[in-house]
Amino acid sequence: MTKIETGPQKPKRRKAARPGEILQAGLEEFAISGLAATRLEDIAQRAGIAKGTIYRYFDSKEDLFMAVVRSRLVLSLDQFEEMVTNYPGPTDALLRQVLTGIYKQFVGSDISGVIRILISEGPRFPGLVDIYHKEVTSKGVTILTHIIKRGIERGEIRDGPAAREPRLIMAPTIMAILWDLTFKAQDPIDIEEYLTAHIDIILHGLSA
Amino acid sequence: MTKIETGPQKPKRRKAARPGEILQAGLEEFAISGLAATRLEDIAQRAGIAKGTIYRYFDSKEDLFMAVVRSRLVLSLDQFEEMVTNYPGPTDALLRQVLTGIYKQFVGSDISGVIRILISEGPRFPGLVDIYHKEVTSKGVTILTHIIKRGIERGEIRDGPAAREPRLIMAPTIMAILWDLTFKAQDPIDIEEYLTAHIDIILHGLSA
DNA sequence: GGAATTTTAATGACTTTTGAGTCATTATCT
DNA sequence: AGATAATGACTCAAAAGTCATTAAAATTCC
Structure with a gap:
């Protein structure tokens, strides 16, 4: 005792x-x-x-x-922003480069943890959701919008409903992150293949 | 007292x-x-x-x-399965019908709650993740695989990386559900427009 | 430079709070 | 009248948060 x-x-x-x-x-x-x-x-x-x-x-x-x-909220999207503003080549190569960079940086990283936290705790922390939306999500949307606009001006992307919804371009990325978080054990994603398919469908989906 | x-x-x-x-x-x-x-x-x-x-x-x-x-786990995907097996018309109309049905049924419904729960609590309840994967996710993948296969056979869908990754087709749906759960207050989705854009990009992305 | 002294960092036993789970009591049904 | 459903005050365990005590670092003094 x-x-x-x-x-x-x-x-x-x-x-x-x-x-x-x-x-x-x-x-x-x-x-x-x-x-x-x-x-x-x-x-x-x-x-x-x-x-x-x-x-x-x-x-x-x-x-x-x-x-x-x-x-962990701020995370630099600046590199991607810069990529877009300075890129000299065709849109498909640019998109390929940006998407590849995003996968490399996000899938399976600390960021996926933050995303899970945001989805889970969002309702009780609207302030955090707000910051994330401003700092990350809407910046991402802006970058994608630039790529599309640039592509339309260069005559490489057709204007249409898809060109007005940049979130569609990143949807497969978000899904890959969440799939990895949730179904890795049951059914792992081969990121290389998935990324290739992602770029393929988006480029064909948007091309003029 | x-x-x-x-x-x-x-x-x-x-x-x-x-x-x-x-x-x-x-x-x-x-x-x-x-x-x-x-x-x-x-x-x-x-x-x-x-x-x-x-x-x-x-x-x-x-x-x-x-x-x-x-x-809430089982939820019938049977109606969609049936749609696919019996559908007589072209692939684009079929895909349009299936995707429209999925949005109507899932976005903002009880199901989105279950999805949030699964993402949040998955790590501590692998059994539930397992059931969901078997009952919902992989059934969904099967349905989409059928649509694609049918489309290739009819010469309406081109074979390629995108055709081998059916998850890409539903990625925008998942994203819409989570966006609605998380960013509704900051930046609501117009589901009609989003769905139109989704169908547009997928059909162009896959078409032969 | 190094011993003595002060300041700051870290510890984990203890206190407090919170909410899951119990159960004697009471309402409602058959 | 007996059986069953429902209640909410109560008990108790678990985890947040406190704080007296001690170790290490920084500072002073010779």
Whole structure:
């Protein structure tokens, strides 16, 4: 019955265990279990620290959650934007390059975790949805709109309903991310093949 | 301080409050908040009953959760299957009919709730993911594969990478469902237009 | 440069809160 | 009148959040 024995025994590491590590551990846990089902103790364990340490950097579980999502929300689409504005060649090659880059960067990455979190927790965190929509989604739509506009001007893309709905171009990407998150065990996607097929159907679907 | 006052005051309704009502209320709450964050009290309130009543029909919160998802998992794709096998006309009209039917039936329906639940809770309920994959996803893929095969045989669809990846055809549908769940407030989808564009790009993307 | 001292980081036992699950009591049905 | 359905106050376990205590780092002083 040696129980009442207050105080800690072995505070070890120093220097590391920075907020960044907590954010990373938090992302990994939240992406799997969501906000409510994730225990701070799990995050602490994954980060190799004690639960109490989290409270030195974040006010509450929810505060940590917000910080986690915000920290991964911005993600640079700038490279793609630049690709589009500077690209000299034909539209099909440009689209191929942009889509390839997006797959490489997103499928199976931290970003897919953020997307799952957003879908799951969106209703209780409209603020986060708002930021994501502004920072990521609508930027993506803008880039795709540019590609289409450019293609129409060059006479490579036909104008029509499809050209007015840029979300169609990225739909297969979103689906691949979610498929990978959800059905990887049952029925894994071969990303190479899928990407090839994606580019193929989009190029034929839009071409003049 | 009139607190300790055991026993109930007003058991009201009889006859209604059947398991079905609890399942419906459960679906609505679970779809918004997920398993962990949903309180049985919320479900009870939505169903217009007391918390204890739930335990007459379900053993535990998790048992109710499983029952909720299972109850909405099967959903008939049979009508679409039948459409495909019996359809006499050209592929574009068939595809138009099938896609229109899917949008009408799925976007904004109970099914979108189930899809959100599956994405959110999948990692902790691989059994449910398994059932959904077998009962819904792979059936959907089969139907689309039939359409494509039929189209190739009739000389209306070109063979190629896109024809080997039927998931591409339904990707915009999935995206519309999730977009509606997540970004309705920021940026609602006009389903009529979106569907038109979807059919347009797919038909051009696949046509011979 | 290094011992002594102050400041800051980290710990985990403890407290508090929250919500799942129970059950004695009461209404309604047969 | 007996059986069944429903209730909500209550119990209890689990996890969020606190804090006295200790380790390590930074600073001061000689």
